[in-house]
Every structure is written in structure tokens, then in C-alpha cells.
Amino acid sequence: MKRSISITINGEVYEETVDQRLLLVDFIREVAGLTGTHVGCSVEGRCGACTVVLNGKAVKACLLLAVQADGASVLTIEGLAKDDALHPIQDGFWEKHGLQCGFCTPGLLMTLYEFLQNPKHSDEEIRTAMSGVICRCTGYVHIVEAVKHAIATVEALPPEERKEWFPV
Amino acid sequence: MATANAWVGQSIKRKEDHRLLVGEGQYLPDIVLPRMVVMGFVRSIYAHAKITSIDTTQAAALPGVRAVLTGADVKHLGSVLSDMSTPNLPGETNRPIFWPLSIDEVKYVGDPLAVVVARDKYTLEDAIELVDVEYEPLDIVIDPEYALQADAPRLYPDWGDNVLYHQHIPAGDAEAAFAQADLVIKERFRCHRTGGQPMETRGCLATYNPGEGLTLWLTTQRPHIKRHLLAEYLNLPHSQVRVIMPKDMGGAFGTKAPLYREELMACHLAMKLRRPVKWIENRQESLMNVGQGRDQIHQLELALKKDGTILGLRDRILADCGDARTAIYVGFAMPFLGAMYLINGYDIPNVDIDLTCVVTNKACLTPSRAFGSFAGRFALDRAVEMAARALEIDPVEIRLKNAIKTFPHVSAVGVHVDSGDFPGSFAKACAALDYDNFRQEQSEAWQNGRYLGVGFSMGVEISGVPSEVLVPMERQPGFGVATVQFDAHGKVQVAEGDSPHGQGHETTIAQVVAGELGLSPEDIYVTYGDTHSGPFAAGTIGSRGASYTLSAAVLAARALRPKMANIAAHLLHIEAGEDDFVFRDGHAILTRDESQRVPIAKIAEVALLSPTELPPGMEAGLEHTSHFEAETAGMHSCNVHAAQVEVSPDTGEYKILRYVAVDDAGQPINPMVVRGQIHGGVAMGIGNACMEEFIYDENGQQLTTTLLDYHIPSSLDLPHIETIEHNVPSPHTPLGSKGKGEGTPGMVPAAVANAIEDALQPLGVKITDLPLTPERIWKLIQAAQSKD
Ligand code: FES
Numbered sequence: 013m014k015r016s017i018s019i020t021i022n023g024e025v026y027e028e029t030v031d032q033r034l035l036l037v038d039f040i041r042e043v044a045g046l047t048g049t050h051v052g053c054s055v056e057g058r059c060g061a062c063t064v065v066l067n068g069k070a071v072k073a074c075l076l077l078a079v080q081a082d083g084a085s086v087l088t089i090e091g092l093a094k095d096d097a098l099h100p101i102q103d104g105f106w107e108k109h110g111l112q113c114g115f116c117t118p119g120l121l122m123t124l125y126e127f128l129q130n131p132k133h134s135d136e137e138i139r140t141a142m143s144g145v146i147c148r149c150t151g152y153v154h155i156v157e158a159v160k161h162a163i164a165t166v167e168a169l170p171p172e173e174r175k176e177w178f179p180v
Numbered sequence: 181m182a183t184a185n186a187w188v189g190q191s192i193k194r195k196e197d198h199r200l201l202v203g204e205g206q207y208l209p210d211i212v213l214p215r216m217v218v219m220g221f222v223r224s225i226y227a228h229a230k231i232t233s234i235d236t237t238q239a240a241a242l243p244g245v246r247a248v249l250t251g252a253d254v255k256h257l258g259s260v261l262s263d264m265s266t267p268n269l270p271g272e273t274n275r276p277i278f279w280p281l282s283i284d285e286v287k288y289v290g291d292p293l294a295v296v297v298a299r300d301k302y303t304l305e306d307a308i309e310l311v312d313v314e315y316e317p318l319d320i321v322i323d324p325e326y327a328l329q330a331d332a333p334r335l336y337p338d339w340g341d342n343v344l345y346h347q348h349i350p351a352g353d354a355e356a357a358f359a360q361a362d363l364v365i366k367e368r369f370r371c372h373r374t375g376g377q378p379m380e381t382r383g384c385l386a387t388y389n390p391g392e393g394l395t396l397w398l399t400t401q402r403p404h405i406k407r408h409l410l411a412e413y414l415n416l417p418h419s420q421v422r423v424i425m426p427k428d429m430g431g432a433f434g435t436k437a438p439l440y441r442e443e444l445m446a447c448h449l450a451m452k453l454r455r456p457v458k459w460i461e462n463r464q465e466s467l468m469n470v471g472q473g474r475d476q477i478h479q480l481e482l483a484l485k486k487d488g489t490i491l492g493l494r495d496r497i498l499a500d501c502g503d504a505r506t507a508i509y510v511g512f513a514m515p516f517l518g519a520m521y522l523i524n525g526y527d528i529p530n531v532d533i534d535l536t537c538v539v540t541n542k543a544c545l546t547p548s549r550a551f552g553s554f555a556g557r558f559a560l561d562r563a564v565e566m567a568a569r570a571l572e573i574d575p576v577e578i579r580l581k582n583a584i585k586t587f588p589h590v591s592a593v594g595v596h597v598d599s600g601d602f603p604g605s606f607a608k609a610c611a612a613l614d615y616d617n618f619r620q621e622q623s624e625a626w627q628n629g630r631y632l633g634v635g636f637s638m639g640v641e642i643s644g645v646p647s648e649v650l651v652p653m654e655r656q657p658g659f660g661v662a663t664v665q666f667d668a669h670g671k672v673q674v675a676e677g678d679s680p681h682g683q684g685h686e687t688t689i690a691q692v693v694a695g696e697l698g699l700s701p702e703d704i705y706v707t708y709g710d711t712h713s714g715p716f717a718a719g720t721i722g723s724r725g726a727s728y729t730l731s732a733a734v735l736a737a738r739a740l741r742p743k744m745a746n747i748a749a750h751l752l753h754i755e756a757g758e759d760d761f762v763f764r765d766g767h768a769i770l771t772r773d774e775s776q777r778v779p780i781a782k783i784a785e786v787a788l789l790s791p792t793e794l795p796p797g798m799e800a801g802l803e804h805t806s807h808f809e810a811e812t813a814g815m816h817s818c819n820v821h822a823a824q825v826e827v828s829p830d831t832g833e834y835k836i837l838r839y840v841a842v843d844d845a846g847q848p849i850n851p852m853v854v855r856g857q858i859h860g861g862v863a864m865g866i867g868n869a870c871m872e873e874f875i876y877d878e879n880g881q882q883l884t885t886t887l888l889d890y891h892i893p894s895s896l897d898l899p900h901i902e903t904i905e906h907n908v909p910s911p912h913t914p915l916g917s918k919g920k921g922e923g924t925p926g927m928v929p930a931a932v933a934n935a936i937e938d939a940l941q942p943l944g945v946k947i948t949d950l951p952l953t954p955e956r957i958w959k960l961i962q963a964a965q966s967k968d
């Protein structure tokens with residue numbers, strides 16, 4: 013069974029006719045060709061590597077069908093930077109060595125994108141915010157530092173500029 | 181003139197990160213080829229059974245299905261294991277015969293018995309469901325101790341028993357040591373099945389044409405090794421096999437080192453179907469097949485004098501290797517190395533170790549970070565703790581008394597340890613924890629009904645494996661290799677033979693090469709992973725990056741300096757050689773007159789673009805390949821870890837309040853990267869020791885086939901991990917660097933278990949088994965209380 017849908021990803025509209033059972037994550041990776049979003053488990057919704065921001069909320073794209081996202085606006089890791097300027101969360105990860113193999117990174121960045129719009133500051137709160145994405149390489153220590161770095165950057169920005177980094 | 185390497189010790193940002201942060205990494209699943217089809221497996225639902233029939237008609241008839249094969253279709257390929265792909269160890273070895281797909285009989289839940297090829301993965305999954313298999317269940321053996329019994333079912337009837345490997349390792353005179361002992365600690369320790377499980381599962385993409393031969397993109401730590409084993413198995417000339425690890429890979433931790441049946445299947449299908457065949461393992465398959473490591477029972481005895489001196493050790497090790505059907509390690513290379521590393525950082529002159537590796541109806545043991553030694557490290561450091569308590573000696577003191585004191589050291593069983601400083605490391609760990617005042621705090625806490633404890637572990641960690649060990653063990657070299665090659669614009673390509681996937685080679689190798697050549701890391705680009713464009717090497721294993729591979733890059737860079745100096749002198753119209761120049765700030769600078777300098781970019785330009793300007797008779801080009809082999813049979817780092825916990829006696833739950841890792845990186849190249857390696861190693865150690873376990877029920881069904889059941893720690897499950905450097909440069913590497921991170925998880929289980937037991941001293945519990953789940957701790961508390 014096929015259906016025609018339209019999903020906006022990183023500002024570009026994708027109008028496609030897809031199988032009803034096509035997962036959103038496969039739409040993003042295979043139809044739109046945006047392979048920055050990863051798949052780390054078998055539709056268990058546990059690893060979080062597939063996390064994207066859908067209508068402003070971080071969601072696991074392996075737990076949704078593409079047809080459920082018809083009409084939605086999706087932000088993926090490819091949409092974070094503005095031309096050559098990295099998003100504060102990308103920058104924090106780079107500065108603080110928040111990634112090793114990089115496989116979990118898209119999920120973490122998109123999860124933390126949502127968190128950073130209204131950041132909390134304690135280690136416990138930061139760790140709670142990112143607990144839905146598993147990282148096997150880093151032990152999370154540097155990721156916590158990366159998030160703190162990003163919080164400081166975001167909070168130092170004038171409100172207008174701050175808003176520009178969070179378009180959805 | 182040799183100058184200190186300016187980039188060594190700098191925590192610069194990683195060069196590999198930008199592409200990963202913007203979503204432009206290239207991992208195996210991202211690679212797509214025209215005409216590509218996808219492959220998936222039908223796997224056994226029984227732990228041991230005869231296959232009475234396989235009906236593939238319905239699956240084959242499904243639109244979009246391109247092929248369905250069963251074991252009968254691959255029998256002509258022959259058995260997977262050869263001399264080259266089986267460890268060549270001194271003990272008695274049995275070798276299983278098997279094919280990429282099982283024929284007639286399956287031996288564990290998850291055993292591949294048929295393969296389906298389809299145009300897309302959705303069709304593939306439908307087709308796999310349609311393959312109809314009938315089984316006749318056979319008796320199973322799940323428990324390794326039962327596997328040794330005369331009446332146990334046999335996995336391989338032609339062997340006569342279930343013993344895959346057996347070795348007796350005696351050294352010194354253990355009998356005399358035990359006869360003299362004031363105290364003997366005798367205990368049975370059990371380490372469960374747990375291990376690597378990277379976030380990216382296995383996968384491959386194979387393509388073949390008779391002209392070029394086979395190209396295999398593969399999630400692997402060892403492209404060159406896989407290449408020559410594939411050529412052998414598929415009966416192709418070596419020139420017709422190319423293996424490529426994609427630019428990026430989502431972790432491995434040992435699990436991507438063996439040669440697997442699934443990748444052989446993909447190659448065979450690509451050759452048969454003449455179209456690209458891709459396989460991406462799903463998480464369920466991954467949990468059923470890889471990352472299952474450890475799994476040992478140790479009957480360990482320690483002989484001590486009253487003053488805490490360890491006189492000798494006996495250990496009967498039983499390793500459960502599962503079905504033993506992967507190539508290169510075959511399930512028993514890990515327990516073998518674990519046995520050799522059992523005594524580890526302790527100086528124990530008299531040992532008697534007996535290692536038995538058995539097969540059972542489980543997945544084959546695969547390598548996992550802390551290769552083979554996780555279980556033994558737990559057992560020995562636990563036994564030492566028990567001895568300290570029995571003799572009323574402080575746990576730090578008893579360790580210092582028995583730690584390796586002088587370097588270089590050769591252990592009783594022949595392991596070479598080059599350098600380290602245990603007293604210094606202990607001092608830093610104790611200072612960090614304020615250990616002097618801790619005992620006071622602890623007894624006050626006990627009086628207030630709170631249970632605080634501290635536990636230590638100590639050990640040596642492999643810093644690369646030399647050829648002297650690797651050649652006999654795996655028929656592979658241990659050298660590190662790198663080609664350092666200037667391009668015509670003064671930038672430098674470093675091609676290495678390993679295949680890093682998160683360890684930061686692109687950055688650390690760039691740092692050292694830049695430092696040797698007077699350039700900036702931005703001028704250096706590191707390439708790897710493709711057997712057709714990089715030098716032959718053993719791959720990314722055993723913490724050999726900073727020890728072997730990086731050292732090769734340093735030597736290769738240094739080898740270019742005489743030629744660079746000669747070109748510079750020629751361009752300056754002076755007589756001068758290497759010793760007259762320093763290489764700094766992108767220039768070759770004459771030391772006696774620093775105004776005399778030549779841009780390194782100009783030297784490269786002359787060597788490559790305008791060779792007419794070269795000194796007469798000089799060969800064009802500016803490149804060198806070095807093979808680094810340390811002049812010792814083993815380099816190691818010496819480490820001390822400590823955990824501080826609080827335990828709730830009512831529930832058995834505990835919290836790791838502090839985890840302090842004092843580690844020896846020799847000379848760290850990028851301290852931030854080193855810290856990251858240690859954090860990750862400790863995190864995996866805590867996961868493996870405290871919460872992860874592959875569980876098989878009595879029918880051999882694996883109960884942990886999702887990440888919900890196999891619990892890899894989240895950010896909320898782990899403490900903040902504190903790292904402290906205590907570096908003793910290796911005398912055997914050009915920069916003193918040591919490899920770091922592979923052995924780290926092995927430090928964890930004893931540190932945490934010792935801390936928990938310490939906290940519960942008033943209740944008198946004794947921890948012998950892993951994992952350290954609250955339930956286990958609670959049961960131990962209950963048992964101890966009912967004894968009173
Ligand atoms: S792929 Fe693992 S949660 Fe979506």
C-alpha cells in the first residue's frame with residue numbers, strides 16, 4: 013500500500029509516494045539521502061541514534077512511520093550548522109571531545125538541541141536529558157562537558173541570535 | 181637536528197570530528213551501489229537440533245526475492261577454518277569444521293542456516309519469514325562444567341569430548357610455595373558472559389567482477405588480515421581481493437576483529453550473483469552473535485606468607501567458548517591470553533595454571549576490550565583482597581608488597597613489562613580519595629547505619645602486541661606501519677595500515693608527524709582502511725595505535741629529514757646536512773644562521789613538481805614507509821583504579837560515589853583523547869561488571885536480544901569518571917608513548933566488587949560472582965545475615 017506524502021526536512025520539501033510501512037528513519041536516510049541520522053537498534057527505540065527533531069520535539073525516527081510525519085517539519089543533524097558556522101551544540105562536542113566513533117552523535121545532538129532551548133544546569137539534569145541515547149565510546153564524561161560548553165555559549169548570545177539557532 | 185616534538189602533549193580538537201558533527205561521516209550502511217541487493221539470514225530457533233527440512237519455495241516466489249540459499253548450496257566452499265585462520269597455540273587444540281551456513285545441524289540459537297537475497301530490506305524480512313524450517317531437537321549443553329562430563333552431549337562428535345583447547349602453564353615451583361604458605365586463599369570465581377557490543381552493528385557490502393575481482397566494504401578492525409583470509413577461503417588470487425573499512429565505523433571493541441561466516445556468505449553471493457550484495461546486521465542478530473565475551477570460571481588458590489607476600493598461585497580456568505565457529509580467534513585465543521596475563525601486575529614467581537576451553541550450545545565467544553583478561557583480573561584482585569582481610573593488612577599495602585617493583589620485568593609465565601610505577605600510581609589514587617582519612621569516615625558511617633567502602637585494582641595493560649607474541653599466536657605480524665608522503669604542495673599524507681574508528685588517529689598521528697617535520701597538524705591528512713592504498717598491518721587491536729602505529733609514523737617522518745635538509749642546502753647554495761637544520765614553523769631553518777631558511781612547501785615542490793631543481797643525481801619524491809617493532813617482547817602501561825561506593829543493605833543497591841582511574845600513557849600525545857579512551861574503557865567495565873549479561877535459559881534460548889534486556893549503561897547509570905595521569909614513558913617507543921584504552925575495562929570489576937565488599941564488612945559478605953547486580957548483592961547480604 014502506497015501513499016503520497018510531503019515532509020519538510022531541513023527546510024527542503026520532499027514529496028514522495030511511499031509504502032505505508034516505510035519507517036521515518038528510512039525515509040530520511042534512503043529516500044532523502046540524509047545518512048547523518050543513524051540506526052543502532054532494531055526498532056526497539058532504545059539506542060536513540062535515530063533521534064531527529066520533529067515539529068520542535070526530539071523523536072526517535074525508527075519508532076514512527078514516514079506517513080505519520082506527513083506535513084511535518086523535520087530537523088536532522090545536517091540542518092544544524094548555518095553554512096560554515098557550527099551550532100553551539102556541535103561546537104561544544106568538538107571543543108570537549110564529546111564524540112569518538114560518532115555513531116551516537118546525531119541522536120545526542122538532536123536530543124540536546126531540544127534541551128538547549130530551555131537548558132537546565134546541573135550534571136544530573138544534563139545526564140537525564142541525554143539518557144535516551146546510548147553512547148558506547150565516551151562514558152559520557154566529555155559529553156556532559158560539551159553540553160555545559162554549549163549552554164554557556166547559548167546563554168551568552170543576544171536573544172535574537174539565540175533564536176536563530178533554534179528555528180524549529 | 182632533533183628538537184622536542186612541539187605538538188606532543190597538546191589537547192587539540194580532533195580532525196575527524198567536523199564531518200561527524202555535520203552528519204557527513206561515511207559508515208557502512210551509508211554506502212549504496214547501483215544494482216545492489218540486500219542479504220539476510222534465517223537463523224536457528226533451537227540451541228541444538230537436526231535440520232530435517234528447509235522449504236524455500238514460498239520465499240523464493242515472493243516478488244523482489246533474488247536468491248535463497250541453504251547449507252547444501254555452500255558445502256562445496258569447504259570448511260571455514262584453515263591453519264592460517266586458527267590460532268596456533270601450544271596447547272592441545274580441536275578444530276571445528278563448519279561452513280558459512282550450517283548444514284544438517286544447528287548448534288546455537290541464532291545459527292545461520294539459510295540466506296535470502298532481495299531487492300530491499302522490507303521484502304527481505306518478509307521472505308525470511310517465509311522460509312520454512314523443520315527441526316528435530318537434540319540434547320543441549322549450556323553449562324560449561326556439564327560440558328566436561330562424560331555424559332554431556334557432544335557438539336562435535338568426532339572430537340570425543342567438548343574440549344576445544346587445553347593448556348597447562350606451570351612456572352617456578354607452585355607445590356613448594358603452597359607447602360610453605362602461612363595462608364591459602366581458595367575460591368571459585370565466576371565471570372559471566374558479557375562484552376563489547378558497539379553501537380554500529382556488523383555489516384558489509386561485497387561486489388565482484390572477473391577483471392578486478394572482489395571488493396568488500398566491511399566493518400572490520402583488520403582489513404589486511406581479512407583480505408588474505410578471504411583470498412584463501414574463496415580461492416582467489418590475493419591481487420583479486422580488496423577489503424575496505426569505510427572511513428567511519430561505529431565502534432568495535434574487539435567484536436569486529438574475527439572473520440565471520442556472514443561476511444564470507446556476502447562475498448560468495450556477490451561472486452555468484454554478479455551484483456553488489458549488502459548485509460546490515462540488526463541489533464537482535466548482533467546481540468545473539470557478537471560481543472559475547474568473558475565467561476570464565478576460576479578455581480583460584482593463592483599461597484601467602486603472614487606478611488602478605490604472595491608465594492604462589494594455582495588456577496583451574498574453565499572458559500565457555502560457545503560453538504567456536506568464528507575464524508581467527510575461534511573462541512579460545514581470548515582465554516589463552518587471559519591465562520598468560522593472569523598474574524598481571526603482580527610479581528608471583530610460582531604458578532600453576534590449567535586452562536580448559538569448552539564448547540557449548542551458545543554463540544562463539546568474540547574478543548572484547550580487555551581481551552581475555554577481564555575474568556582473571558577480577559578473580560586475582562578479589563583473592564588478594566580476601567587475603568588482605570584475612571591477614572589484616574591494608575589492601576593498598578598488600579598490593580604494593582606484591583606489585584612489580586623493578587622494570588623491565590619478565591613475569592613467571594614470560595610476559596615482558598617494560599616500565600611503570602605502581603607506588604606512584606597508588607599514591608595519587610589514595611590522595612584523590614583522601615584514603616588516609618577514609619577509614620575513620622567509614623567507621624563513623626557504619627555507626628550511623630551507612631555502608632561506605634573503597635576498593636582498589638591494579639594491573640598492566642597491553643600497549644600493542646609485538647610480532648614475537650602475535651606471530652605464534654595468530655600467524656600475524658605485530659609491527660606498526662605508516663607511509664609518510666609529501667604532496668607537491670607541502671602537505672603530508674600519512675597512510676597507516678590499521679583502521680581506527682573513534683580512537684583519534686587522524687589527530688594524534690597528524691600531531692606527531694607535524695611535530696617531526698616542523699609543520700602544523702592542519703598540514704597532515706591521515707588515510708586508512710583500504711588494503712589497496714595503505715601498507716599491510718595487523719589492524720586496530722590491543723592498544724597498538726599510540727604504541728606501534730604512531731611510532732612508525734614518527735620514524736617515517738624522521739627518515740625524510742636528511743633528504744629535506746639536502747634539498748634545502750642545495751636551494752640555499754650551502755654545504756649542510758640534517759644536523760645543521762631545524763624543522764620549525766613550516767621551514768627548514770639553518771641553526772647557525774636562522775635567517776637562512778627554506779619553506780618546507782618549497783622543498784616538497786622541488787621534490788615533486790620541479791625536480792630539475794633537485795641536487796644532481798637525487799631521486800625525485802619525498803616519502804618513506806617505516807615498520808616499527810619495539811625491541812622488547814612486550815610494552816605495557818601500569819594502572820591503579822579505585823572505586824568508592826555506598827551500599828544500601830536493605831535492597832543491595834549501591835552507588836559508585838567516586839571512580840578514580842590513575843593511568844599511565846607513557847607520553848600522552850593528546851591528553852584529551854587519552855582521557856576519552858579511559859572514560860570509555862571504565863564505562864564499558866562498569867557496564868560489563870555491574871549491569872550487562874547475556875543470559876541463556878535452560879533451553880539455550882538467549883533472553884537478552886534487545887537493548888532493553890541487555891543493558892548498556894546510559895548517562896544516568898554511570899558516575900562521573902575521574903582520570904589522573906601517572907605517566908612513565910616507554911623506553912621502547914620514539915616518543916615514549918604507550919597505547920591506552922583496550923585493557924581499561926579489566927580494571928573495573930575488582931575495584932567495584934572490592935569496594936562493595938569493603939562497605940559491607942560489618943555484614944561479612946563475600947563476592948565471588950559477577951555481574952554485581954543489586955539482586956546478587958542483596959542475596960549475599962541475606963545469606964550472610966541468616967548465618968549469624
Ligand atoms: S534506531 Fe535505535 S532508537 Fe531508533
Ligand code: FES
Pocket residue numbers: 110111112113114115116117146147148149150379430431682
Ligand atoms: S561516540 Fe561511539 S557510540 Fe558514542
